[in-house]
Amino acid sequence: MKSRVVILAAALSFAVPSLVLAKVGADQAAKLGKELTPVGATAAGNSDGTIPAWTPAKQKGKLSGEYASDAAVEAEKPLYTITSANIDKYGDKLSEGHKYLLKTFKTYKMNVFPSHRNVAWPDFIYKATAVNATNCALVGTDNPDNCKQGFPYPIPQTGAEVIWNHRLKWRGDNVRRNNDQMIVDPSGKYQLAQLTEDVKFLYANEKNPVPLTNGKGLFLYYLSKIVSPPRTAGTMILVNESGGTGATGRAAWLYAPALKRIRRAPAVCCDNPYEGTDGQQFYDQVDMFNGVLERYTWKLQGKREMLVPYNNFKAARAKYDDLARPNHLNADIPRYETHRVWVVEATLKPGERHTYAKRVFYVDEDSWSILMVDCYDGKGGLFNFQEGMGTPQSNVLTHFTVPEVIYHFDSGRYFVTALSAQGHPNDYSVQYPDGFFTDSAVQQRASK
Incomplete structure (x- = not known):
């Protein structure tokens, strides 16, 4: 009877927005920390040995001044390389975006390395996850x-x-990060923009977590400032992020240097272009996906073994001239491994508007990080492809996608974000005073 209720709830959720989806029972939750890892991944490896068992890493490194690294992993050589010549052999493990790149550009390839499942989280996250289940x-x-x-x-x-697992995962309590961005044209030449970002994570905060209840609870503060180029320098975006939609959801403000004032910005949402990206990144593509889910129907297709960008320490630290190449990133730098991912298909609801009529998300089982997104237009054609270079961060026991790439198949350009190798490593030791993430505080600091 219980399984019938769960199935019925899933079926009706598309028609009844306020429906509460069923939680799992104690018998299912008891698998956490046993056949499942404490955050829900399958603990064992696969039958052919290409995916190992989960072996969590120990915490190491300073909270500031260091880029993530793993000397042993970085010293490894590829097991094999996928090109247009052998794509059929590996097609069942490839995203549609990777297939497109391989078939379209002779210079594109995927170097595949041994797989490592070392992503770990703090003990308090494990304990809280067990309760949430x-x-x-x-x-x-x-x-x-x-x-x-x-x-x-x-x-x-x-x-x-x-x-939501992706959106609410532990990323440290606070972080100040350097975010350099490249818009690369088909010739390989690029325009560089530089941002600084301040983020306070409230939901997964270690000492003062903010619970989420229906329509209530802030889960993060975000403030970005464009440093260059000069034409957009000084622009700031402030977000107070909550669960829910409309008045109970995201509150956002935009500070425009030309106006010298901050104002509410309801357009900081969905497929409106992020300031300063020349239309190459939508607001809801930041961090691979963020913002409201209400415009789409979300279908869980299950788990799949795939070749995904993983343990990309070298890509995260690469110089920008070394990364940028015509049509795609320098294919010698990204690292790919075999991992299990959750596959989620999002289809635009009738009457809703978005540039993407369908998106297919590939979400790592160990980190809940979105690693790839196939983005389709209204005619069903593959329009864009997002790729996040998954990289564990052992100093705070989390996992990020750095850098992230959006390939625009219509124009031949691609956009690279979350770069920091020529800037500064993330600073997780930063502390923010009360009131730092308010519109009045931003206006006051901007006016000095």
């Missing part, structure tokens, strides 16, 4: 309910729950 629900697609600190849905029942 039986307590945390999802109302509609945008309202986590009765969730606190840990991954909200370690044993997901819906596609929307997988995306």
Whole structure:
């Protein structure tokens, strides 16, 4: 009877936005830390040995002044290389975006290395995740309910729950990060923009976590400032992010240097272009996906073994001239491994508007990081492809995608974001005073 209720809830969720999706039972939650890792991944490797068992890394490194690295992993040689000549042999393990790149550009290849499953999280995240498994629900697609600190849905029942695991994962309490961005034209020449970003994570905060209940609870503060180029320098975007939609969801402000004032910015959403990206990145493509889910129907297709960007320490530290090449990133630098990913298909609801009519997300089981997104237009054609270079961060026991790439197949340009190798490493030791992430505080600092 219980399984029938879960199936019925999943079916009705598309028609009834306020429906509360079922939580998992104690029998399912008991698998966490046993056959499942504490955050819900399959602990064992696969049958042919290409995916190893989970072996969590120990915490190491300073909170500031260091880039993530792993000397042993970085010294490895590729097991094999995928090109247009042998793509058919590996097609079942490739995203549609990677297939397109391989078939279209003779210079594109994928170097495949031994797989490592070392992603680890702090103990308090493990403990909170175990509690969430039986307590945390999802109302509609945008309202986590009765969730606190840990991954909200370690044993997901819906596609929307997988995306919320990505959005709410532990990333440290605070971080100040350098975000350099490249717009690369088909010749390989690029324009460089530089941003600084300040983020305070509230939901997964170690000492003062903010619980999420239906329609209530801020889960992060975000403030970005464009440093260059001069024509957009000084522009700032402030976001106070909550669960929910409309008045109970995201609150955003934009500071425009020309106007010398900060104002509410409801357009900081969805497929509106992020300031200063020349239309190459939508707001909801930051961090691979963020913002409201309400415009789409989210289908959980299950797990799949795939070749994905992983342990990309070299790509994260590469100089920008070394990365930029005509049509695609320098194919000698990214590292690919075989991992299990959750596959989630998002289809635009009738009557809703977005540039992408369908998106297919590939989400790593160990980190809940979105590693790839196939983006389709209204005619069903593959329009864009997002790729996040998955990289563990052992100093804070988390996992990021750095850098991230958006390939624009219509124009031949591609956009690279989350670069920091020619700037500064993330600073997780930063502390923000009360009131730092308010519109009045931003206006006051900008006016000095």
